[in-house]
Amino acid sequence: MPKDFIRDIITQDIENGVYDRPITTRFPPEPNGFLHIGHAKSIVLNFGVAQEFGGVCHLRFDDTNPETEDMVYVESIMRDVRWLGYDWGEHLYFASDYYEQLYQFAEELIRRGLAYVDSLSEEEIRAYRGTVTQPGRESPYRHRSVEENLNLFRRMRAGEFPDGAHVLRAKIDMASPNMLLRDPILYRIKHARHYRTGDQWCIYPMYDFAHPLSDGIERITHSLCTLEFENNRAIYDWLVDHLIPPPQPRQYEFARLELDYTVLSKRYLRQLVEEGHVRGWDDPRMPTLSGLRRRGVTPEAIRAFVERVGVAKTNSRVELALFEHTIRDDLNTRAPRVMAVLNPLKVIITNYPEGQTELIEASYWPRDIPKEGTRPVPFSREIYIERDDFALEPPKGYKRLAPGRSVRLRHAYVITCDEVIQDPATGEVVALHCSYLPDSLGTRPEGVKVWSAIHWVDAQASIPAEVRLYDRLFRTPDPYDVEEGGSFLDNLNPDSLKIVTTARVEPSVLRDPPDTRYQFERLGYFIQDSEDSRPDALVFNRIITLRDRWAQKTRPQPAPTTRPRSRPQPPPQEPVIPEKESLSEARARARAQNPNLQAAYQTLQERLGLTPQQADIITGNIDQVRFFHQAVTTYPQGGQALANWFINRLLALLKERPITDLPFDGAAFARLVKQVEEGIIHQRQGQQVLEIMVRTGQDPEAIIAAQGMRKVSDEDALRAVVEQTLAAHPEKVAAYRQGKTGLLGFFMGQVMGATQGQADPQVAKRLLEEALLGK
């Protein structure tokens, strides 16, 4: 299983013993639509990590909006998750089963003064919320008494108010820069019938309230969701920290899956179905799990695909080629080979006895698939081959049948094209007269050039079938990339479905279970359509084509369209460019307001020779100036070094904290720098000491002594280590001498390791280079 940042976090949590229970995750769909391949990523992640870490994964329906949800979705979702190969055991839950508990949580918040009933209208609430740049204003109802809130909330539940009359809101911060924290709505009144609880409730919890608390109720440990919920984590934590006993669940966000040539938003998928652009939610062109299932894609392929994509935090759009590769890879070892001809061209084998039929035992599997099994394939005087497999005038590189040329009929004889029968009116080729080599069954004929092997079916014994050829639903990698005012429907691929009614398949398929996936040799992978295929009227779906290097070579790529992109345009630039204050500008402003800072800024440059940039960073605030001043007083010769250490090392360890948090002063800092400058220890050791100082506040001298740190610059001693290192890695030495100079870092690492980090890196590097180049 690939590693990713989520698995790293879980591994650490386990190591640190954070949780008192097994790792518990959940897959939490809202039952208002069908699952698609994007959900598969979430399912595989949630169930996958639970399995790997010996935990459990719950299936929970987040059904808090009665208006859109339905039992049919619940059932289809359960079916799809099971089909993907996952089992939630007894852990099937519904947020709607928690309504009473959630209600009690809400009352508790009210009693603790953390929630209130707001009676503003929807429009007013929107107006009071402010904008992303302007803080919101408090509702006049924000300071109602606990009693009044409780009374109102209970009456909301009792159904005394119409929709929209009141809402329950958390009392957080109307001025928060995070919009979601501006007193988020917890409950709304909806006199709507819920598919599970019926008319029992007329107030329903919002996602932001129900989700974290449901996680809490189920004792989830890791709540994994997609990136767009990053801002919601603040409410998640607020609720869970107030209402759920520790150790609480924590939310982590990963990037949702996006796929080339595909839309995955519920809204657009619904539009495709409702406007009839596809034949339904399970149309084999749809990215829904039901569509992929009907198409013939296996759950194993889907799992393998999403695992290959990986889990990270970068928004990404995966190439369809990867999905297609995974599907082929899966089917290659799984699908028996049979023959079918899509576009038949009759071939009469003139020297084959009329009325005779023989049965050829043909293997279901090619040499490289370690499986056994054969079926009889009838062969007689009249057969069909693929029209594409014959060319009157073969282009350069063409390896198939042509006048005078010979090819192998797969599993059967070698034939030679003697005569082409054409329609005198149109010139269309209507049949071929060929002769066969009776001795060529299973052996390579001598003295004949056999150009290739082609597939065929017997004219009499083969069975007619309808074949549906599917292609990508959209013609552009990003279907949302549309002309101004256009719609994603403009990018629909008009050729996403081609129905072939002329196809003929070999008769053996009638003996197989109807859900058998085949490779039709040289054509692709196929499966009978689960809805429309009948034994007396076969219908096949093409799951995926074979990789076709010939087609790739002959069809010169239609020059990549360099049509100018018309993504959602950023709003027309305002004439006034609002100045965003950067950190450097903030520092400049601080200096302008504080003459002491300004003076320090000047002094550092004039007395110590610091660059304006160095001085700028150090004089960011008065505490830093004080600290640095103390350091310079302690070690007056160390100006430049002190500045570098301060900026590059100390600030890095400080992160966002103020410098006054440090458990040591500028003098101790300066003494450390001095140790390095005077060669007692080297740079890297100095960094280690500084880290310990930040952690413990100990004196640098004490740390150096305790760690037994020193710098080894003795050339003879180091030369011995260098020799040993090179001797231990002869192949790396060779590679280095070949020009892979990046390996110097590797050798340095080895030398430093061998000397417990005490080697003087400058000396070591010189010796290393001498030894590597000298020989």
Add this chain to the structure above:
RNA sequence: UGGGGGAUAGUUUAAUCGGCAGAACGGGUGACUCUGGAUCACUUAGUCGGGGUUCGAAUCCCUGUCCCCCAGCCA
């Protein structure tokens, strides 16, 4: 614009403490072949830009740029 995230080959994704930028898909070339499939070999190509620290930077510091998310009583 305020806030929250993100940026590594064409794509997706790795890289313990700062120490060999690795893989898969795609592209290209070739071998093999009773599938122009599969397989195998070789190959192509990368740390967002600019400064700095360091023996050494994808990783640390400064700075700039670009992308995504948030103003539903949806989830």
